Structure formats: structure tokens, C-alpha cells
């Protein structure tokens with residue numbers, strides 16, 4: 059296999075100084091502000107710390123990483139639903155406020171679609187300052203009135 063060219067005992071192809079050693083290294087990946095820690099097998103350089111990962115190395119950790127990301131996405135959806143209920147908004151109203159299609163919020167909340175960061179940030183702000191929603195609702199109503207006038 060071509061992977062044998064860069065493996066245990068060979069010179070690091072990244073820094074050309076260190077030697078690669080086959081071992082598991084404690085690594086941490088970040089997803090949307092959440093840390094995922096794992097033991098990643100690979101050929102790790104003893105100088106620069108870079109790792110050469112073959113297909114098996116990646117496959118060893120991929121399922122847990124994908125499951126972690128899925129869980130973060132589901133938690134995000136649950137948080138959106140909680141905040142929307144707190145604000146007493148329907149999914150359609152929430153979609154209108156954030157500019158999504160009419161089914162956008164039900165898809166976000168079920169974890170079927172990922173909201174833009176702006177949507178998450180707006181809802182986090184409204185969670186802490188729900189009184190700001192009144193201001194948004196006034197603007198929304200005014201915009202709808204204007205749109206109604208134009209469409210006549």
C-alpha cells in the first residue's frame with residue numbers, strides 16, 4: 059500500500075525533522091464551540107506533533123465524531139424550540155422573523171436542517187432579552203403592511 063511510504067520510523071513529511079511513531083494521540087476537535095476529545099491512532103511526529111492518518115485511522119474515530127456532531131446539532135434544534143416556546147412564537151412566525159422559508163423552523167428543530175449562525179445568535183439574544191422581541195414584531199408588522207400596500 060502507498061501508505062507504507064510514510065509510516066512508523068520514517069522522517070516526518072511535514073517538518074522533515076522529527077520521526078513518525080505509530081501510536082494513539084489524545085486530540086480535541088471543535089464543533090460549534092463544543093470540544094470532542096478522542097484517542098486518534100496514526101503516525102505522529104515527535105517534533106512538530108503533526109500526524110499522518112491512513113484510512114483505517116480515520117475510520118476508527120469517524121463514527122464517534124459524526125455522532126458527536128449529530129448530537130450537537132440536535133441539542134441546537136432543541137434549544138431553538140425551547141426559546142421559541144418561551145417567546146410564544148409559532149414556527150411560522152419564527153421563520154418570518156429570521157427570513158427562512160415557512161418550514162424552516164420545524165426542520166431546524168428536528169435537526170433536519172442547520173440554521174445560519176445569525177438565526178442562532180438572534181435566538182440566543184432573545185433568550186436573554188425577550189423584551190426585544192416586541193421591537194422586532196413591530197418592525198415585522200410594519201414591513202408586512204408595506205408589502206401589502208405594494209402588492210395591491
Ligand SMILES: [Zn+2]
Nearest residue numbers: 070073103106
Ligand atoms: Zn514533524
